[in-house]
Amino acid sequence: MRPVAIVGAGMIPxxxxxxxxxxxxxxxxxxxxxxxxxxxxxxxxxxxxxxxGAGMLNHQMSVAxxxxxxxxxxxxxxxxxxxxxxxxxxxxxxxxxxxxxxxYDVVLVVGxxxxxxxxxxxxxxxxxxxxxxxxEYIYGITLPGMAGMFTRLYMEKYxxxxxxxxxxxxxxxxxxxxxPYAHVESRITHEGIVDSWHSRVNNPxxxxxxxxxxxxxxxxGAAAVILAPLDMAKKFKKTPVVIAGFGQATDTHSLxxxxxxxxxxxxxxxxxxxxxxxxxxxxxxxxxxxxxxxxILEIAESEHVxxxxxxxxxxxxxxxxxxLGGQIPINVxxxxxxxxxxxxxxxxxxxxxLVWQLRHELxxxxxxxxxxxxxxxxxxxxxxxxxxxxxxxxx
Amino acid sequence: MRPVAIVGAGMIPxxxxxxxxxxxxxxxxxxxxxxxxxxxxxxxxxxxxxxxGAGMLNHQMSVAxxxxxxxxxxxxxxxxxxxxxxxxxxxxxxxxxxxxxxxYDVVLVVGxxxxxxxxxxxxxxxxxxxxxxxxEYIYGITLPGMAGMFTRLYMEKYxxxxxxxxxxxxxxxxxxxxxPYAHVESRITHEGIVDSWHSRVNNPxxxxxxxxxxxxxxxxGAAAVILAPLDMAKKFKKTPVVIAGFGQATDTHSLxxxxxxxxxxxxxxxxxxxxxxxxxxxxxxxxxxxxxxxxILEIAESEHVxxxxxxxxxxxxxxxxxxLGGQIPINVxxxxxxxxxxxxxxxxxxxxxLVWQLRHELxxxxxxxxxxxxxxxxxxxxxxxxxxxxxxxxx
Numbered sequence: 001m002r003p004v005a006i007v008g009a010g011m012i013p014x015x016x017x018x019x020x021x022x023x024x025x026x027x028x029x030x031x032x033x034x035x036x037x038x039x040x041x042x043x044x045x046x047x048x049x050x051x052x053g054a055g056m057l058n059h060q061m062s063v064a065x066x067x068x069x070x071x072x073x074x075x076x077x078x079x080x081x082x083x084x085x086x087x088x089x090x091x092x093x094x095x096x097x098x099x100x101x102x103x104y105d106v107v108l109v110v111g112x113x114x115x116x117x118x119x120x121x122x123x124x125x126x127x128x129x130x131x132x133x134x135x136e137y138i139y140g141i142t143l144p145g146m147a148g149m150f151t152r153l154y155m156e157k158y159x160x161x162x163x164x165x166x167x168x169x170x171x172x173x174x175x176x177x178x179x180p181y182a183h184v185e186s187r188i189t190h191e192g193i194v195d196s197w198h199s200r201v202n203n204p205x206x207x208x209x210x211x212x213x214x215x216x217x218x219x220x221g222a223a224a225v226i227l228a229p230l231d232m233a234k235k236f237k238k239t240p241v242v243i244a245g246f247g248q249a250t251d252t253h254s255l256x257x258x259x260x261x262x263x264x265x266x267x268x269x270x271x272x273x274x275x276x277x278x279x280x281x282x283x284x285x286x287x288x289x290x291x292x293x294x295x296i297l298e299i300a301e302s303e304h305v306x307x308x309x310x311x312x313x314x315x316x317x318x319x320x321x322x323x324l325g326g327q328i329p330i331n332v333x334x335x336x337x338x339x340x341x342x343x344x345x346x347x348x349x350x351x352x353x354l355v356w357q358l359r360h361e362l363x364x365x366x367x368x369x370x371x372x373x374x375x376x377x378x379x380x381x382x383x384x385x386x387x388x389x390x391x392x393x394x395x
Numbered sequence: 396m397r398p399v400a401i402v403g404a405g406m407i408p409x410x411x412x413x414x415x416x417x418x419x420x421x422x423x424x425x426x427x428x429x430x431x432x433x434x435x436x437x438x439x440x441x442x443x444x445x446x447x448g449a450g451m452l453n454h455q456m457s458v459a460x461x462x463x464x465x466x467x468x469x470x471x472x473x474x475x476x477x478x479x480x481x482x483x484x485x486x487x488x489x490x491x492x493x494x495x496x497x498x499y500d501v502v503l504v505v506g507x508x509x510x511x512x513x514x515x516x517x518x519x520x521x522x523x524x525x526x527x528x529x530x531e532y533i534y535g536i537t538l539p540g541m542a543g544m545f546t547r548l549y550m551e552k553y554x555x556x557x558x559x560x561x562x563x564x565x566x567x568x569x570x571x572x573x574x575p576y577a578h579v580e581s582r583i584t585h586e587g588i589v590d591s592w593h594s595r596v597n598n599p600x601x602x603x604x605x606x607x608x609x610x611x612x613x614x615x616g617a618a619a620v621i622l623a624p625l626d627m628a629k630k631f632k633k634t635p636v637v638i639a640g641f642g643q644a645t646d647t648h649s650l651x652x653x654x655x656x657x658x659x660x661x662x663x664x665x666x667x668x669x670x671x672x673x674x675x676x677x678x679x680x681x682x683x684x685x686x687x688x689x690x691i692l693e694i695a696e697s698e699h700v701x702x703x704x705x706x707x708x709x710x711x712x713x714x715x716x717x718x719l720g721g722q723i724p725i726n727v728x729x730x731x732x733x734x735x736x737x738x739x740x741x742x743x744x745x746x747x748x749l750v751w752q753l754r755h756e757l758x759x760x761x762x763x764x765x766x767x768x769x770x771x772x773x774x775x776x777x778x779x780x781x782x783x784x785x786x787x788x789x790x
Contacts, residue, residue: 001497023528052457055524056450060532061527062479065780068645069652075644075664078780079485084457090474094489099549101496102396103641128458129450133418137455180531219756248441249470250463257464269470355576385460 001100002124003395005233005240008037008226009355015183016339017220020063022051022114023056026209027070027220027343030110033073037226038237044226045104046077050091050111051344052084056126057117067110077104078393085293087111088223089248089346089387095227096243105228111349112222113342123218125341130381132254144215146255146382147294148207152297155209157311159251162209164314166193167297169213172257172331175316175336181349183219183340183384214295219340223349233394239359244373247273247278253384266386267304267377274375275306279391282306284389286371287357290352291379298322301377302330305388331367332357347378351389358393396495398658400635400789402630403432404622404750406484409735410578412615417446417453417509419525424464424617424740425505429466432621435633439621440499441472445486445506446739447479451521452512462505472499480688481775482506483618483742484643484782491638500623504762506744507617508737518613522738523744525776527649537608541777542649542689543602548657549603549691552706557604558711561588563690566606566718576744578735580616588789609690614735618744622783637769639784640675642668648779661697661781662772664738669770670701673785677701680785681766683723683753684745686774687730693717696772697725700783724763727752742773746784 004307010032011096012025020028026049034040045188051066051363060066064078083090095107114121124142131137154160172192176182193203193213203211228234233240249269256262282305290305292298303313307328308321316322322330333339333353336346356362374391405419405427415423421444429435444459455461459473469545476483483506490502512520519537526532526541549555565585571577588598590606598606621631628635650656652744671674675683677700687693687698698708702723703716716722728734728748749769769786 005540021528053450053523055448055455056454059451059524060528061447061451061477061521062780064478064775065525065645065776066527066648069779075661077643078645079476079482079489082456082475082477083473085461087474094471094474097493097496097498098489099491099497103492103495126450126456129455130460132461133416133455143744152751153582248472250460250473251469253461253464341721381457381460384458384464 002102003230004096004099004227004243005230006225006243006355007031007228007236007240009352010036011181011349011352012221013181013313014219014221014342022054022060022063023070024067024099025065025112025114025220025222026110029112029224030071030108031195033226035226036238041072041367044073044076044106044108046098046107047073048091048095048109049080049114050087050348052082052087053113053115053126053343058114062339075081081387084380085343086347086378086387089378089389092225092348092351093246093387096235096246099227099229105232107227108224109227109348110222110224113344114220114350116220116343126272130267131379135254138235144207144243145212147296148210151209151260151296155195157262160299160314164299164317165214165295166190167317168298169337172292172335174338176331176334179334179339182216182334182376184338184340186212209293212268216293216336216341219342221340221342221345223345223352225290225348225351227301240394241355241358242394243389244392245274245278247271248387251384255382264300264304264383266383267301270386270388271305271377274388275388278356280373283375285328285375287332287354287368287374288330289333289375289376290330291354292331292337293341298330324368332366332368347387350376350378358391397497398625399491399494399622399638400625401620401750402623402631402635403428404747405431406576406618406747407616408576409614409616409737411511416447416590417455417458417507420507420509420615420617421462421505424507424619425466425503428619428621430522431633434621436467439468439471439501439503441493441502442468443486443490443502443504443741444475445482446475446508447477447482448510448521448738449509453509459583462570478780479775481742481773481780481782482737482739484773484784487620487743487746488641488643488782491535491641494622494624500627502622504622504743505619506740507743508739510613510737513616513782521776530649539602539605540779542691543605543655546604546691549695552657555709556693559694559712560609560690561585562712563693564732565760567687567730567732570727571729574729574734577729577733578612579733583608605689609730611688611736612652614737616735616737616740618740618747618758620743620746634754635789637787637789638784639787640669640673642666642783644781646779650777659695659699659778665783666700666772669783669785675785680723680768680770682727682749682763682769683725684728684748684771685725686772687726687732688736692774693725693730701771703764719763725765727761742782745771745773749786754788766772
């Protein structure tokens with residue numbers, strides 16, 4: 001495999017974007033990444049679009065072909081990649097392998113989702129369409145429902161408490177408030193959350209023991225990266241960021257088939273593969289973006305990746321080890337919790353945020369000092385298809 | 396790029412498969428390909444699923460992750476690839492690049508579609524969701540409608556007549572009748588079609604000048620291939636088929652933006668790329684599978700690929716040049732017209748049929764004698780994203 005670098009990165013603010021349709025979101029993020037790389041409408045060989053809901057939510061298919069026309073990139077190749085909430089990382093992976101093969105040089109990968117075209121329950125049902133159709137979906141399970149049960153098991157096994165979860169929410173909303181691309185811009189205070197604990201108004205339960213502030217919002221948004229062979233990276237404007245490692249692993253579709261449902265095997269395996277390929281260990285990582293669709297997932301993933309031993313991720317949050325300036329800053333972007341979770345965009349947005357960190361482009365208060373390496377975990381289904389990257393600042 | 400071979404191929408009969416859901420179709424075709432390669436549930440590194448309608452037609456997403464579990468291939472990587480009716484070839488392309496990169500060795504690519512879950516007009520509307528949303532879809536255009544207008548223009552420019560189209564239909568249904576995997580199993584006669592020309596019962600108009608027998612059916616079905624590095628191919632049971640060339644090109648999303656709408660630029664470009672990579676010319680090809688979703692497309696593509704000069708493809712059909720035993724046998728499988736067109740399956744099925752031809756496995760009456768090379772054209776949108784392969788019989 002020839003080494004591959006990220007030579008352009010772009011995003012648009014996540015949130016409610018009532019005036020933009022899906023194609024607008026994809027186009028705006030792509031243009032930001034193309035501009036960032038110093039590319040116009042020439043020189044892109046192939047386009048990968050990460051998306052899950054174009055058909056179900058927006059009644060439009062073949063959006064990758066449509067985007068190539070919208071951006072005047074014809075006759076570039078194009079396809080859409082779907083892997084649920086890990087569609088973004090899966091699309092980057094396919095772009096990576098395409099460049100690594102030597103067949104393509106410059107690849108645009110853009111992830112986007114226009115989720116607010118449908119009402120709240122329809123968005124939840126849309127996401128639930130990735131659960132097992134006969135073992136799970138028909139019984140009315142949703143992703144928040146799964147996360148609630150997972151949280152309860154994690155609490156029982158490892159002594160995680162509501163207080164730990166609250167601290168994740170506070171940390172990520174605090175960082176989100178500093179991120180101009182974040183959906184949730186408001187800070188929350190410990191007092192605010194805890195005081196309203198039994199209130200159905202301020203922080204109502206979503207799926208016990210998870211409340212509103214434990215759950216990512218339903219967002220519109222898009223993010224994009226430009227990939228190129230590392231030996232071409234000097235032709236572009238910005239400091240290249242090398243994709244040093246990559247991993248992907250699947251697990252059982254149905255949660256009930258896992259011997260220990262608190263064991264997110266695919267997270268462990270995918271991140272181990274990515275770290276091994278990069279010849280790094282968890283302690284070598286400067287900054288991480290983990291898939292905190294629910295607060296418990298940030299804690300669980302921080303342990304499964306190996307930043308902390310099993311059962312110690314929750315205390316690490318309380319101790320400030322996952323904050324900016326801590327042992328391993330996690331979700332300095334605000335994470336899915338605050339940046340938002342436009343499903344197809346998320347895996348790309350994680351990588352874009354790491355690229356900005358590794359280029360040292362972020363303002364003080366958001367920049368991890370002298371960040372050299374980054375790790376992302378993009379979590380598909382309920383952990384049944386996980387993709388992880390290790391990125392390294394290039395020369 | 397390291398050379399890649401197809402070491403396993405499988406299909407299931409296309410048609411109405413009321414007792415099978417989408418996951419069944421994907422699983423059965425995959426198992427046939429795994430068996431054909433002599434693989435069990437070990438040794439597959441990655442799975443690509445080509446599909447367009449899982450969400451819109453079957454209300455299930457993340458089918459690639461689901462399939463990995465269904466086939467006990469965990470922790471293999473998995474994702475779904477969507478490129479409209481060219482999803483199948485796009486998925487093979489991504490599998491090809493993944494193996495060519497050196498990252499994966501053994502990749503399963505399966506394409507499938509369960510279209511008969513919805514009623515007729517919903518299937519047509521589903522397919523129309525890949526037209527331009529504001530320039531085409533909102534005005535009620537469908538793919539048959541586009542094909543009708545395209546046919547009229549082609550008739551005017553090149554003197555194509557109804558008689559030419561009828562001959563394509565007769566040829567492909569004749570071959571389909573011999574193919575145990577074909578949806579349409581009945582032969583049609585010239586007298587039958589022409590006699591019923593004005594009958595709304597036997598051969599009603601669909602989109603003038605196209606009638607029922609000019610249009611592929613709405614089918615359920617799936618097809619699969621196993622890819623591996625050529626230097627590993629001897630480990631498998633069957634004669635390897637090398638992916639000698641590959642091409643892909645996009646064109647304007649909206650038909651009206653093409654200077655000459657009869658010029659299928661993406662077909663020309665994609666097939667030229669594939670032939671150039673294989674270092675072959677059209678006259679070197681033993682057998683071809685072209686995307687005859689409408690009879691006119693077989694004629695138009697046969698010219699755009701370069702089998703015949705522009706304007707001579709129609710006469711070539713009358714002269715028998717595209718029949719088994721002719722100059723270049725096209726759609727010996729029956730094509731989309733008779734084998735059927737389960738959208739995500741088609742591009743994979745084309746390649747499976749070519750693999751069987753190049754292995755010399757088909758019975759007399761279907762086998763192209765001593766076939767050494769094959770070419771496929773998989774046509775996405777209305778020619779706005781076309782993928783072509785050139786295959787070569789290995790040692």
